[in-house]
Structures are given as structure tokens and as C-alpha cells.
Amino acid sequence: MSQYMLLLYANEVEGEELAEREAEIPTIWSELNRGLEEAGLLVAAGRLHLSTTATTVTAISGEAELTDGPFATTKEALAGYYLIEAENLDQALGVAKRIPLIRYGHVEVRPVRGGAG
Amino acid sequence: MSDPVADAVARAFRDERAAVLATLIRHVGDFQLAEDAVQDAYAAALTTWPRDGVPANPGAWLTVTARRRAIDRLRRDRSVVGRAERLAELVRVDQQEHRAVIDESSIVDDRLRLIFTCCHPALDVSARVALTLRALGGLTTGEIARAFLVAEPTMGKRIVRAKRKIADARIPYEVPRDEELPDRVRGVLRVVYLIFNEGYSATEGDRLVREELCNEAIRLGLLLRELMPDDAEVWGLCALMLLHDSRRRARVDEHGRYLAIGEQDRSRWDQVRIREGLAALERSVRLRRPGQYQLQAAITALQMEDEPDWQRIADLYGALVKLTPTSVVELNRAVAVGFADGPQAGLELLSPLLHDPAVERYQPLHAAHAELLKRAGDRAGAARAYQAAIKLSANDVERAELERRLQDL
Numbered sequence: 001m002s003q004y005m006l007l008l009y010a011n012e013v014e015g016e017e018l019a020e021r022e023a024e025i026p027t028i029w030s031e032l033n034r035g036l037e038e039a040g041l042l043v044a045a046g047r048l049h050l051s052t053t054a055t056t057v058t059a060i061s062g063e064a065e066l067t068d069g070p071f072a073t074t075k076e077a078l079a080g081y082y083l084i085e086a087e088n089l090d091q092a093l094g095v096a097k098r099i100p101l102i103r104y105g106h107v108e109v110r111p112v113r114g115g116a117g
Numbered sequence: 118m119s120d121p122v123a124d125a126v127a128r129a130f131r132d133e134r135a136a137v138l139a140t141l142i143r144h145v146g147d148f149q150l151a152e153d154a155v156q157d158a159y160a161a162a163l164t165t166w167p168r169d170g171v172p173a174n175p176g177a178w179l180t181v182t183a184r185r186r187a188i189d190r191l192r193r194d195r196s197v198v199g200r201a202e203r204l205a206e207l208v209r210v211d212q213q214e215h216r217a218v219i220d221e222s223s224i225v226d227d228r229l230r231l232i233f234t235c236c237h238p239a240l241d242v243s244a245r246v247a248l249t250l251r252a253l254g255g256l257t258t259g260e261i262a263r264a265f266l267v268a269e270p271t272m273g274k275r276i277v278r279a280k281r282k283i284a285d286a287r288i289p290y291e292v293p294r295d296e297e298l299p300d301r302v303r304g305v306l307r308v309v310y311l312i313f314n315e316g317y318s319a320t321e322g323d324r325l326v327r328e329e330l331c332n333e334a335i336r337l338g339l340l341l342r343e344l345m346p347d348d349a350e351v352w353g354l355c356a357l358m359l360l361h362d363s364r365r366r367a368r369v370d371e372h373g374r375y376l377a378i379g380e381q382d383r384s385r386w387d388q389v390r391i392r393e394g395l396a397a398l399e400r401s402v403r404l405r406r407p408g409q410y411q412l413q414a415a416i417t418a419l420q421m422e423d424e425p426d427w428q429r430i431a432d433l434y435g436a437l438v439k440l441t442p443t444s445v446v447e448l449n450r451a452v453a454v455g456f457a458d459g460p461q462a463g464l465e466l467l468s469p470l471l472h473d474p475a476v477e478r479y480q481p482l483h484a485a486h487a488e489l490l491k492r493a494g495d496r497a498g499a500a501r502a503y504q505a506a507i508k509l510s511a512n513d514v515e516r517a518e519l520e521r522r523l524q525d526l
Contacts, residue, residue, distance in 0.1 A: 049285040052278055055239040068241035068282075088289040089239055090297075111286045 003043065005081065012050055044083055046112040055089065057096040058106045064097045071108040079105065083112075122167045129175040130159055135253045135340075137179045139227035142290060144210050145187050146203055148234075148280045150194075152252075154187035155179070161186070184211055228253070229344050230290050232337075236305040237288050244279035245308050246315075251276060253340070254333040264315065264326045302345065306354050306410065309337045313358050317365070331362055342397075352401035353411030359394030360417045363387040374514045378420045386421075394418070412437045427456035444476040452485050460493040480509040484519060496526050 013021060036042035051070040058065055079101065086092040089109070096107045134155065141151040158179045172178040184207060191204045235248040243265075250256045256264075262272035282288065293301040316330025338355040345351050367385035370376055398418055401411045416433045419425055434450035448470055455463020467486055476482050487502035503523040510516040 050281075053282045053285040055286065066238045068239060068244070088287040089237075090289050090293070093239065109286075 007078065014050075046083075047114075049111045049113055051110070054108050054110045055093060056106050056108050057093060057102055059097070059102040060104065060106075064102065066093065070110075071106045073106075076105055122171060123163075125171040125175065126159065126162050126166060129162065129179060131255060133176040133179055134159075134255045135231065136176060136228055137183055138252060139231040140180060141183050141187060142231060142234075143227055144184065144207055145191075146199070146206075146290075148252075148283050150187060150190060151183075152280075154183045154190055157186035157190075158183035181211075225344055226292070228340065229292050232305055232341070232344075233292055233301055234283060234288060234290050236301075236308045237283075238301075238304055239286065239288060240279050240282065241275075242308075242311070244275050245304075246311055247272060247276050248279050249308055249337070250312065250330075250333060253337060256329070256333065260326060260329070264330050302348060302350070305341065306350055309334050309341070310354060310358070310410070312337070313361075317361055328365070331358075331365065334358060335362060347404065349401045349404035349406040350408040350410050352397050352404065353408055353414050356394045356398035356401055356414035357410050357417060359390050359397060360414060360421065363390035363394060364421075372514055372517075374518055378417075379425070391421070407436065407440075409437060409440050412440065425456075427453055428458075431457040444470055444473050445479070448476060448479075448482055448485060451489075455485075455489050455492070460489045463489045464493060478509055480506050480511075480515070483509060487522070491526065500526055 033042065033045060036045075054068075054070040056067045056069065056071045058067075082095070082099070084092060084095055086095065089111070092109050092111075096102070096109050099107055101107065137158070138151055138155045141154060142148055145151050145154070161182050162175075162179065166172070188204065188207050188211065191200055191207065194200070231252055232249070235252050236245045240248070247261050247265075250261050250264075251258065258273050258276060259269050261276075262269040265272070267275075292298075312330055313334035316327045316332075316334065335355070335358050338351070338358055341348075341351045342355055363386050364378070364381060365387070367381040367383070368376055394414070395418060398411070398414045401414070412433050416430055416437070419430050419433070431450065431453040434446065434453050438446050438450055448467065451463050451466035451470070453463075454466055464486075467482075467489060470476050470482055471486065483502050483506035487499045487506060490496075490499035490502055500523060503519055503526075507516055507519045507523070510519060
């Protein structure tokens with residue numbers, strides 16, 4: 001068996017639009033997740049908070065720098081992922097700063113909805 | 118006619134709001150909910166104080182009332198995450214503390230937590246400034262928007278978004294650990310100085326609101342000083358802001374032109390502010406940890422003397438360049454050296470900056486270049502430098518002054 005990462009992209013909507021979207025499909029989501037789990041295919045899945053809650057870490061300039069917001073450029077490509085448990089954002093950023101990739105790339109730290117707590 | 122009760126509420130709002138809010142955020146664990154409850158408490162003060170009189174300890178009254186309002190809000194609002202635990206915690210605190218005197222040291226800690234949260238580096242700088250002014254300064258969103266020349270809804274969105282990030286990304290409500298503390302304190306000081314500079318240096322916008330920004334920044338500085346009395350840079354920043362602020366009314370002439378310290382009417386300097394500033398500077402220096410704010414304050418203090426000691430000023434700029442090696446600091450150093458060791462020495466330091474992309478289009482660089490060339494006796498060179506400065510000037514009053522100097526050559 002091989003592992004595959006499925007990356008989910010969508011327009012971010014709020015308020016009524018979001019309520020509409022969520023009203024239609026919760027059963028489809030839960031059926032999908034249950035089915036995958038029963039088949040032994042699901043490793044992990046989660047829903048992220050809005051991209052405005054993201055913090056991007058890089059140390060390309062030599063020192064670790066934080067930026068408010070998601071990572072946005074077309075040149076660099078997604079290269080890997082960590083899913084971690086952390087007490088709070090500082091702890092999560094502390095882990096991000098230890099990832100060697102930040103010396104030549106970026107790590108976007110996004111809170112997962114309904115995560116640890 | 119002023120209404121004494123309304124005045125008492127306004128005073129309590131100014132003096133107590135940050136502390137009340139800071140403590141409630143810790144108990145309720147949610148910035149927005151705490152802010153709404155504090156707002157409720159002020160509304161309650163406006164209706165009950167005229168009837169029952171102003172309480173002996175307005176801060177304690179507001180703390181207890183805000184906590185009860187937060188409990189009410191939590192009971193009504195089922196959408197808040199972790200509602201049951203928060204409610205239980207609040208009720209427990211309320212029963213435990215309902216007669217107790219508010220503990221001074223925990224208020225200090227709460228306000229520190231609030232400052233570090235508002236100035237968290239994962240927030241956008243403009244949001245840090247806005248949140249700090251709102252949560253600790255008690256400015257309204259409209260006032261902050263006017264001060265930064267942004268539309269009120271834009272500023273409102275910025276603040277809401279920041280609060281949401283604090284909640285969703287779990288930006289911790291705590292004083293950073295020792296290994297992070299120096300960096301984070303620097304970050305807080307930067308936000309306070311940004312607020313001050315926004316009020317002090319900008320020429321546009323509502324003058325009263327801008328003065329309010331300077332006052333707010335100084336108040337925040339004094340609060341930090343109370344909270345972190347052993348930090349040399351906290352004292353240094355206070356000194357710097359106070360010394361600048363002492364010259365607030367003297368730094369622009371009747372045509373709106375900015376005057377250098379040496380050109381200002383000293384009788385318009387605020388002597389109380391100067392004394393406070395010098396005392397803060399002395400305290401900072403005694404802690405024996407020079408930093409950028411302390412050095413800038415020392416330079417400002419020397420420049421404000423009747424006969425400035427340019428040699429010492431140049432030496433201090435030399436030290437400042439090592440800490441903050443920016444082109445603007447290099448330029449100021451060149452000017453100081455030009456006064457200390459003669460125009461040739463100043464020109465030697467200034468020349469490389471003329472090809473520095475960071476400042477080559479910076480009007481003050483060319484004006485300073487012109488002054489040095491004039492003093493060195495190079496009239497043609499000075500004329501060319503003035504013309505370069507005039508081209509880069511964005512402001513009519515400034516341009517007229519540069520043209521006058523060019524004519525004088």
C-alpha cells in the first residue's frame with residue numbers, strides 16, 4: 001500500500017453562504033469518512049480554520065520570521081506536511097521553526113478545527 | 118457644565134478599562150466575549166452610578182459587573198466553544214472573589230498578558246497596533262481608523278479578524294517564556310513606538326486624534342515601565358517619547374514647516390516633559406544595557422542642549438549604527454560627524470549613501486548632502502544637491518524652504 005495526500009481547495013465563504021453549504025452535505029461527509037475508515041483507508045482527515053488564521057514561517061533571510069496569513073506564491077510547491085498536537089500557537093510555531101526546510105522554503109501553520117483542547 | 122458622574126465613568130473607562138478587560142479575558146478565555154461584557158459593564162455604570170453614586174473602587178465594581186455580564190452572555194449564547202467549562206470557571210471565580218479585594222499583582226500580570234497577546238508576532242503589524250490601541254488604550258474603532266486614515270469598516274474588519282485569529286489559532290494569553298521574552302519585549306516596544314511616531318510625524322489627518330496617539334503611546338510606555346521596571350529599553354523608549362513630545366508644539370513653524378531641534382523656539386518646549394524624559398533616560402543608562410531606544414534618547418537629549426556636543430552625538434550614532442545598521446541612521450551619523458569633525462568627514466560617510474537604493478530617493482539625504490557641500494565651500498555641488506532634494510520633495514512648504522536655501526547660496 002502507498003500513502004496519498006489529498007489536498008482540498010475551496011473558496012472560503014462565511015455566514016449564510018457557509019450555512020447553506022454545510023446544511024446540504026454533512027451526511028455525505030460523514031458517510032465518506034465512515035466508509036474510508038471501515039475500509040482501513042483513512043489515516044487522518046481534518047477541516048482547517050480560515051486561511052486568515054494562518055501564520056507563515058521562513059528563515060530564508062537567516063533568521064526565523066513570521067508573517068500573518070497563508071503562504072502565497074506560485075514558485076514553491078507543496079513538499080511535505082506535519083500534523084502535530086500543540087498546546088497553543090506558540091508551541092506550534094516553535095515546531096515549525098525547527099523544520100530545516102524553512103532555511104530555503106516556507107511552512108504555513110494552520111489551526112485544525114476542533115483540534116486538541 | 119460637566120456632569121460629575123459622567124466624568125467618573127469616563128475616568129474609570131480611561132484608567133480601569135484595560136485592567137478590567139485583561140483580567141476578564143483570562144477568566145473567560147475569549148477576547149470578543151470579554152470585550153462585549155466590559156462594554157456592558159460601562160453601560161451599566163452609566164445607568165446605576167447616577168442613581169447609587171460612584172462606587173469607592175470603580176475598578177473592582179467594573180470587574181465584578183463585567184464578569185456577571187459575561188456569565189449572562191455565556192448563558193444566552195450557546196454557540197461559544199467550551200461554553201460549559203467557561204461558565205463553570207466564571208461562576209467559581211465569582212463566588213470566590215465576590216467580596217475580595219482585587220489582587221494588585223494579578224492585575225499587573227493580566228495587563229502584561231494582554232499586551233503580549235495584542236503584540237503577538239503572528240498578527241499583522243497594523244492589527245497589533247490597532248488591537249493594542251483598542252484593548253489597552255481604550256480608543257474606539259472609529260478613532261483608530263481616523264488616526265490611521267483608514268475607513269472605519271476597514272479598521273473594524275482588521276480588528277475582528279485579529280481577534281478571530283487569536284481565538285482560532287490559539288494565540289496564548291500569557292507572558293512569553295524567558296527564552297522568547299527579550300524578542301517579544303522588543304516587539305511590544307516597536308508597536309508602542311509605531312503608535313507614537315504615527316501621531317508625531319505624520320502631517321495629515323485630524324490633529325487632535327494624532328496628539329491622542331502620542332499621549333496613548335506615552336501612557337503605554339509608562340504602563341510597561343510599571344510592569345517591567347528592570348528593562349533598560351522600556352525606560353529608554355519612555356525617555357525618547359517624552360523628549361520628542363516635549364517639543365511637540367515647537368517643531369512646526371507658523372507656515373507648517375518642520376524645524377530642526379536647533380531652529381526651534383525653546384521657550385515653547387515643555388519643561389515638565391523634558392525633566393521626566395531625562396529622569397527616564399538616567400534610569401535607563403543606570404541599568405547598563407544600551408539599546409536602540411536608549412541611544413536615540415541620549416542623542417536627542419544632547420541635541421536639545423544649548424551647545425550640543427557633536428562629538429558625543431557622533432559617537433552615539435556610531436554605537437547606534439552597530440545596533441540598527443539602517444541607511445537612515447548612517448545618514449544621521451554622517452550629519453553629526455559633519456558637525457563634529459568638519460564637512461569633509463561628514464561627506465566621506467554620506468557619499469556611499471547616494472548610491473544606496475534604500476535612501477537614494479530620500480529627500481533629507483540630498484538636503485543634508487547640500488548643507489555639507491555648502492559648508493565645504495563647493496557651491497556648484499551644493500546647488501545640484503539642493504535641486505535633487507527639491508525634485509524629491511513631496512510637500513510645498515518643504516520645497517519652498519529648499520528653494521530659499523538654494524537662492525541663498
